Amino acid sequence: MLTPLVRAIAVAAPLPSLGDNTGDLDRLKKVLAPQLGGGMPVVPYQRLSKVAVRFRAAGFAGAAIINDMAGTPVLVDFLSQPPKVLAGMALDLGTTHLEATLLDLSTGAVLARADLENGQIRFGADILTRIHHAAKDEGLAELHAAIIDSVNQLATELAGRAGLAAVSEIRALSVSGNTSMVHFFLKLNPCHLCREPYIPMVNAPDPCLAGELGLAIHPAAVVWLLPSVGSYFGGDLISGVLASGLDQQPETCMLIDVGTNAEVIVGNREWLIACAGAAGPALEGGVARMGMRAGPGAIEHVRIDPTTGEIGYETIGKGKPKGLCGSGLIDLVAELYLTRQIDIRGKFRPQAAGERLIAGSEGYRFVVVEGKDAADGQPVVLGQVDLDALMRSKAAMYAILTTLTNQVGVAFEDLHRIYVAGAFGRHISPRQAIVLGMLPDLPLVVYEPVGNSSLAGAQRVLLERQARERSLALAGKITYIELNVNQEFMLRFSGSRFIPHTDHALFPSVPFFDGE
């Protein structure tokens, strides 16, 4: 039995008469109350007249639309017939990309999927640039308008794909995003997010109506946001905990979510401790010249023949390659290391790389796929600049993992399972990430990819009240360690800026090429 964010409840009220002068809306509420567990629904003023007029026009029978807002049933609309499909949208509100599904709220079936680049990128690829932009006159309004516009595009596409008559037939929206994105989405000043002590304006906003935000879905659609834990630990990770079930495990496990930030949470059903740090956007396809989102044409796996140097690859959708997604990038760099075409600092070794390496004004560029074999005639290349970004990301990732486990007093070997989530995790080969020294050198069975858990969590809260309550409780239960001012993290970060690590004893399974 689903308990979605919005429900259509069929009702047939007794007709008004001289002997029953109950008001139209009071009549509707009265007949609804038993179906809502006895609780009288509330009608917000801006919906009052519409609901009453439609109820009467429908002959006092049809379907009431009830939002579940913070536990309170809110009556927002009335239809003469129960809708064929009551559709809700689950949204992963990413810094770089938005990804969404449209669900049938009575069955939970996925009606459509879509994704889109975040329209805020024109104000800055990274969150910090956008936060600075928000400080300008109209800056926050521009960022808010850009993200609302992107969500509206996505909603329109979903509605079209699912065959809805209009985007306004979408009657609920659940949003899973990082804390900054949620601030932009709600038009809240984000300036304190990046200043010590890094305090959000709100972690757990109450649900609101879509019309209040300027969304194109139904104006009375309930908008429910997954709560954040702190500035650098957003609802997207709460989604990850929901989706992985980390909070219900008897054994200690870990969840790693790498998007623009690296967010890590360790714990079990007794306790949960989290931290986050800027891993850089290298893995999300926003920065590397040939980086791209995991989607058709993205190279997701790379293999370099150690003897011939020949490059084999797989693209998503099996078509010609357009670029590299996060997992392809990790594969490529690991293979470049294993074939000694880059050194332990992540620098190209011209003496080994051969003719695929081209010197240019911005440093070396490595041709992964020649223009003639690529989707749009442009070669797929990896520049030294991209490599440097990846090195910072992987260093940050490992430093975060070691700092957190050290502070908690848990060894990597004690972890029963490591869930790997995010754009990074969808197609990743944990083995190649171990080679790079990004993930700890543990048996591969420990690693379990959980895909886009931010979206998965948004779907859960869209459909289940229990998941909504659990996410709010979770947000209050997680202890958050701030790494931005953590000395140990900075030291560990420096040690991690080599492949696989300055202390190669930490990575016994990875070949170490010394003395170059």
Next chain:
Amino acid sequence: MLTPLVRAIAVAAPLPSLGDNTGDLDRLKKVLAPQLGGGMPVVPYQRLSKVAVRFRAAGFAGAAIINDMAGTPVLVDFLSQPPKVLAGMALDLGTTHLEATLLDLSTGAVLARADLENGQIRFGADILTRIHHAAKDEGLAELHAAIIDSVNQLATELAGRAGLAAVSEIRALSVSGNTSMVHFFLKLNPCHLCREPYIPMVNAPDPCLAGELGLAIHPAAVVWLLPSVGSYFGGDLISGVLASGLDQQPETCMLIDVGTNAEVIVGNREWLIACAGAAGPALEGGVARMGMRAGPGAIEHVRIDPTTGEIGYETIGKGKPKGLCGSGLIDLVAELYLTRQIDIRGKFRPQAAGERLIAGSEGYRFVVVEGKDAADGQPVVLGQVDLDALMRSKAAMYAILTTLTNQVGVAFEDLHRIYVAGAFGRHISPRQAIVLGMLPDLPLVVYEPVGNSSLAGAQRVLLERQARERSLALAGKITYIELNVNQEFMLRFSGSRFIPHTDHALFPSVPFFDGE
């Protein structure tokens, strides 16, 4: 201990730190919860940013402003200092006049009083004309704007008199009005109120925020409306029940409220039965040429010397007379009858009235006060037209009382107390109303004037949650009898169009002048 519609709660939250990364708003909610009985307040989206920003700007200490909306605590504002006075406005939203007080919500003290003619009068003196006007394009919008404008004028005057810095310092509004006025106030189409079976769009609207209605008081002020029972039985009478305590009496009592409609309720703490009928606006000062609201300059009592025919009168405020208020009109007509200057049909008897009676194009006019003795040089007169209107009103009143008691099976003699409320009741002499046959011929001790109980009820709900809950329960408990289609009422109305009645045995204490 008052439990007003809005409270200011002093808080001092622990300061944010790296070890306590609670969001600003979450921090505020957390520190408020214990003071709200453990319930987390909700923050509506339109107030979210303002509350969080002000809380931080105030150094995380000050006063939170909490609305009590349908039992849910709603956090709407934050002030750096608790307000010197937290002011709320109680409003009697009358068809003809608005009357309001400004209360100090922490003590219940009255800070200011004001009244104003209803600005909708330019669209029609009576409700029916306005309901017809609402059916025109923009008609409802005009009526809504007019009443909001009147309330804003009244609020501004109250704020000025109470020495508030601005009208926006008024943070709550309770409204007691008839069902039609409430529809206009909320911009709800009133067309079904006057069509059989006379069903309101809503009887018990949920509270809303002042900004949603375009009110000039604080935009986040909670607006709480007393519930109606039906189209002709509004929150103003629920106020009357609250103020008189009718619903808590062991003995059966009656409440009569005469405004533009005559509304009557009979019952005790076990049961309550009500009815209402159009009594005409004769007593409210809206129609009679010299009629006026009970206020300075209104003649409220009249005495005619039976031998000399000399007229004595008292004005409110003891100044020169401007016109007649409802009680003055009743006194005057009763005295005219007792001195035989009008007959049992309420028609002037020229042979008896002497030189004060002047024939004109619109029939006879009786000069009560000559121009030289009046406040503005204009004589105070009573026309035959005014007399006819009063005769209809008094007939309707008595017909309603007899129809209701007959249907309930209670004799007038069984009534322990009759509370007389409304503009009609403030200064009325029950004796003179009995002479006219408007009220039953009972010992005067039975009658108890309760003044403007609509305003009194509005004050109660502004200050006490228990009164708000009681009014909602009351509205559900009252059985309403529709008189508009009642044959018995129509028959009784005809019989009541004489002074005191066709059946003069019903009024043994009143002299009956037969055969004229």
